[in-house]
Amino acid sequence: MLRLVVSQTSxxxxxxxxxxxxxxxxxxxxxxxxxxxxxxxxxxxxxxTPGDVVLTAAGGPGSVTxxxxxxxxxxxxxxxxxxxxxxxxxxxxxxxxxxxxxxVLAEQCEFVARSETAAVRVxxxxxxxxxxxxxxxxxxxxxxxxxxxxxxxxxxxxGNAVALRMGxxxxxxxxxxxxxxxxxxxxxxxxxxxxxxxxxSDPAAAAILVDDRADAAVRNTALHGSRQCSLVVRDxxxxxxxxxxxxxxxxxxxxxxxxxxxxxxxxxxxxxxRHGIVADEDGTGTFEDCALLDAGEHGVAVGERGRVTVVRGxxxxxxQGGIAVxxxxxxTVEGTTITGSKIxxxxxDPGSDLTLRDCTVVETGGPGLCTSTTARVHMDGVTSERNAxxxxxxxxxxxxxxxxxEATAEASPxxxxxxxxxxxxxxxxxxxxxxxxxxxxxxxEIRKLTNLQKVAERRRLAGLPPGPVIGRHMIFAGPPGTGxxxxxxxxxxxxxxxxxxxxxxxxxxxxxxxxxxxxxxxALKTTEAFDRARGGVLFVDEAYTLxxxxxxxxxxGLEAIDTLVKLMDDHRDEVVVIAAGYPAEMREFLAVNPGxxxxxxxxxxxxxxxxxxxxxxxxxxxxxxxxxxxxxARDAVLAHFASVKRDTGFGxxxxxxxxxxxxxxxxxxxxxxxxxxxxxDELSLLLPEDLDVGTGLAARFGEARDAGQAAGxxxxxxxMTGLDEVKREIGDLLDLLASARRRRAAGLEAEPxxxxxxFAGPPGTGxxxxxxxxxxxxxxxxxxxxxxxxxxxxxxxxxxxxxxxxxxxxDVFDRARGGVLFIDEAYTLxxxxxxxxxxGQEAIDTLVKLMEDHRDEVIVIAAGYTAEMDGFLSAxxxxxxxFARTLTxxxxxxxxxxxxxxxxxxxxxxxxxxxxxxxxxxHFEAGADRFRNGNGREVDxxxxxxxxxxxxxxxxxxxxxAELTTEQLATLLPEDITA
Numbered sequence: 018m019l020r021l022v023v024s025q026t027s028x029x030x031x032x033x034x035x036x037x038x039x040x041x042x043x044x045x046x047x048x049x050x051x052x053x054x055x056x057x058x059x060x061x062x063x064x065x066t067p068g069d070v071v072l073t074a075a076g077g078p079g080s081v082t083x084x085x086x087x088x089x090x091x092x093x094x095x096x097x098x099x100x101x102x103x104x105x106x107x108x109x110x111x112x113x114x115x116x117x118x119x120x121v122l123a124e125q126c127e128f129v130a131r132s133e134t135a136a137v138r139v140x141x142x143x144x145x146x147x148x149x150x151x152x153x154x155x156x157x158x159x160x161x162x163x164x165x166x167x168x169x170x171x172x173x174x175x176g177n178a179v180a181l182r183m184g185x186x187x188x189x190x191x192x193x194x195x196x197x198x199x200x201x202x203x204x205x206x207x208x209x210x211x212x213x214x215x216x217x218s219d220p221a222a223a224a225i226l227v228d229d230r231a232d233a234a235v236r237n238t239a240l241h242g243s244r245q246c247s248l249v250v251r252d253x254x255x256x257x258x259x260x261x262x263x264x265x266x267x268x269x270x271x272x273x274x275x276x277x278x279x280x281x282x283x284x285x286x287x288x289x290x291r292h293g294i295v296a297d298e299d300g301t302g303t304f305e306d307c308a309l310l311d312a313g314e315h316g317v318a319v320g321e322r323g324r325v326t327v328v329r330g331x332x333x334x335x336x337q338g339g340i341a342v343x344x345x346x347x348x349t350v351e352g353t354t355i356t357g358s359k360i361x362x363x364x365x366d367p368g369s370d371l372t373l374r375d376c377t378v379v380e381t382g383g384p385g386l387c388t389s390t391t392a393r394v395h396m397d398g399v400t401s402e403r404n405a406x407x408x409x410x411x412x413x414x415x416x417x418x419x420x421x422x423e424a425t426a427e428a429s430p431x432x433x434x435x436x437x438x439x440x441x442x443x444x445x446x447x448x449x450x451x452x453x454x455x456x457x458x459x460x461x462e463i464r465k466l467t468n469l470q471k472v473a474e475r476r477r478l479a480g481l482p483p484g485p486v487i488g489r490h491m492i493f494a495g496p497p498g499t500g501x502x503x504x505x506x507x508x509x510x511x512x513x514x515x516x517x518x519x520x521x522x523x524x525x526x527x528x529x530x531x532x533x534x535x536x537x538x539x540a541l542k543t544t545e546a547f548d549r550a551r552g553g554v555l556f557v558d559e560a561y562t563l564x565x566x567x568x569x570x571x572x573x574g575l576e577a578i579d580t581l582v583k584l585m586d587d588h589r590d591e592v593v594v595i596a597a598g599y600p601a602e603m604r605e606f607l608a609v610n611p612g613x614x615x616x617x618x619x620x621x622x623x624x625x626x627x628x629x630x631x632x633x634x635x636x637x638x639x640x641x642x643x644x645x646x647x648x649x650a651r652d653a654v655l656a657h658f659a660s661v662k663r664d665t666g667f668g669x670x671x672x673x674x675x676x677x678x679x680x681x682x683x684x685x686x687x688x689x690x691x692x693x694x695x696x697x698d699e700l701s702l703l704l705p706e707d708l709d710v711g712t713g714l715a716a717r718f719g720e721a722r723d724a725g726q727a728a729g730x731x732x733x734x735x736x737m738t739g740l741d742e743v744k745r746e747i748g749d750l751l752d753l754l755a756s757a758r759r760r761r762a763a764g765l766e767a768e769p770x771x772x773x774x775x776f777a778g779p780p781g782t783g784x785x786x787x788x789x790x791x792x793x794x795x796x797x798x799x800x801x802x803x804x805x806x807x808x809x810x811x812x813x814x815x816x817x818x819x820x821x822x823x824x825x826x827x828d829v830f831d832r833a834r835g836g837v838l839f840i841d842e843a844y845t846l847x848x849x850x851x852x853x854x855x856x857g858q859e860a861i862d863t864l865v866k867l868m869e870d871h872r873d874e875v876i877v878i879a880a881g882y883t884a885e886m887d888g889f890l891s892a893x894x895x896x897x898x899x900f901a902r903t904l905t906x907x908x909x910x911x912x913x914x915x916x917x918x919x920x921x922x923x924x925x926x927x928x929x930x931x932x933x934x935x936x937x938x939x940h941f942e943a944g945a946d947r948f949r950n951g952n953g954r955e956v957d958x959x960x961x962x963x964x965x966x967x968x969x970x971x972x973x974x975x976x977x978x979a980e981l982t983t984e985q986l987a988t989l990l991p992e993d994i995t996a
Contacts, residue, residue: 495623778906
């Protein structure tokens, strides 16, 4: 290809890309152009090329910006490669990149546009590959086109982030879609994409919408925080979703309707606002090995003409019903466990069709099964037990009080429906409270309040004054996992049974549900939440976050508190408010408003569970699920909880649940290898070897899984230039790990392996490379489950509004489960961003809690300049103690820089003779300050500049008629270094 240079300063270069494109090609020369663009911003760019072109940013990704305001900044119809460019369009309707008919590869480029439709469009049979790119403010549209999006981020779009239309065939792999103003990915008009290993967060509409005869395959993808239904299949479209996470959907997690067909395998659905799965209007859904957890209403809801089949599933803790089949709906459920539903386990409305085979319905807040006499119900091998009320099989259609909640499936959010009073007596509910494990002081306080309310009511009936007004609002103070939310729900029902409140529903909110980011919005959101709690309880979890000074400007948390105080006074007989959180923080909460202390008249203290109580909780978890611990296993669990430090971050009941779930996982691995089918007793018995109750990461996965791989990783680490101190520190960590394992094997006490590290040093010293090797090494040694390294910076962790940061940080942390979370320039989290809101501090606080709650699942490495990292570690009292040690990455000396350059040259098949090496050393000496601050990155820039100079020099020789030898094409000369 003909090589051309575009520069704003070089005298012999072209001034614009368009000028270079217009340059005539030699009649017998190469067929295409390679246009190398020197660093700079090039305004008024707008060009169209039908030819074969390679456009490269000479200074690497981000060094060249092409700005335009025409219909398209870059319009391509030929075979084109774009490398490292920033392409922007400032027209309200313009595109940054428009591809028609040609084939385009964009690598490490960024595309920005103001258009509501797209920043990037490919159509008319064009093919576009986006690799390692970023798309901002407007989305990507494939229309009658093909291609691949790989490792590409699309964020902040006004409308849909990615639209695949008109029969497009596209692979979307390892991409991130964040904050779409419409749908995250819209698949329509017969398109057939593969979407895999992607993360789609916070879209205003669906995370993925498949409609109009399209056929999508979605694999290993996470859908977070959709404001409407998260995964929608409709209008005769079909979709296959496998091994996906659907979390925090604003309405339903998965909705299939209008002739759509959805097959889900191994899906995990968590905390949808309304339903987990919905099918209606000839929508058909088949779900295998799926887990539907914590639905706001129903786990599975089947509406009219909807069909759902659930096989080998789990439906847990639905706020209303686990399975709800409405009139005209058809539901088939096989081999599924339905547990912890608040009102019914499985229900069939009049005119519905429900088949249950080999299912278990347990721990329901009402009847396990509730079916109409006119429903067509088929049951075989169904177990319904340990439910709060007997099964209701065959209620009369005219008795509406017995009907299950209607399974609606509208696309817009519906107002939460408060449960009607359940008919339970106060004494019965108190007995339910007494049956809870531990909480002696809490039970005493609740019973005291209940007795006061009883006597006040009896005085009223006797015609006596009721006595002094009893303060019903309370503070629930205690660490996590101690039953605060469960007791609040019981308390609401007790108050309803006593007639103190009308309904007794509990509306659970956090700061994010009460606080807005605009003046006046907080009062509106707080009032809306309070109104939903009318006749029941408003439960404010982590209420102390409202009182924390998150900024130096508007503290909207205080606005929420002020609004709450007034509402509590204006509607004192309609709502009971319970504020919950850590004890010390709740004292600070009460101090921020003079009216708070007088309205919250009493504090109920929730203490840590004792080791014996934690053992009871663990055993109750096992019993619920058909397991039991052997005597030796019970002793081991008790010893474990006796040794665990129960500080403010200890999870209590959550920790007990994790012990049980880990035991089940390990038992399954043990029994799966048996040659003969295990007996029922073997399948239910948990032995000491099934327990994962060691401390720290080293106990989780046992011995090394691949000694050969570990040796290979260590060899690659040893081969890196310099870093002697870092290599020694990592060697010490591995020795500690090996020693701890040998001591445990000998029956001796061993300190837990703490693998969190601080990497301190200037950029370009190999911190990211070492982090990747460290993750790979710990996986090979059996410390980490997978060893992947998730790289994050402040922008990945910090949100744009109150509550957003904690969710973003948790999402990034979740992606690192089983591997390493590498936070580059971590010190920026401890610096205010200049916007008034110190969301970086919120990210640090969230990170500290996650590191404690999941100490055996993720290694965290925080990296940055040495001095600044000291400030980062002091930003939270618990931060420094979480990191085992600091590894210092020293700047490279001249010989180290030369060695790095030689390694890059060898990898790229270039020769560096002695004179060139001498020139290199002189160049590094002359620019000592620059290379000390940039290290490997500056060497990389120098190498690319040398290659460019070599290409420029050899091409001139070729143009002058020289016949270039292989040695000339491969050898870098001193003038290539200094050019």
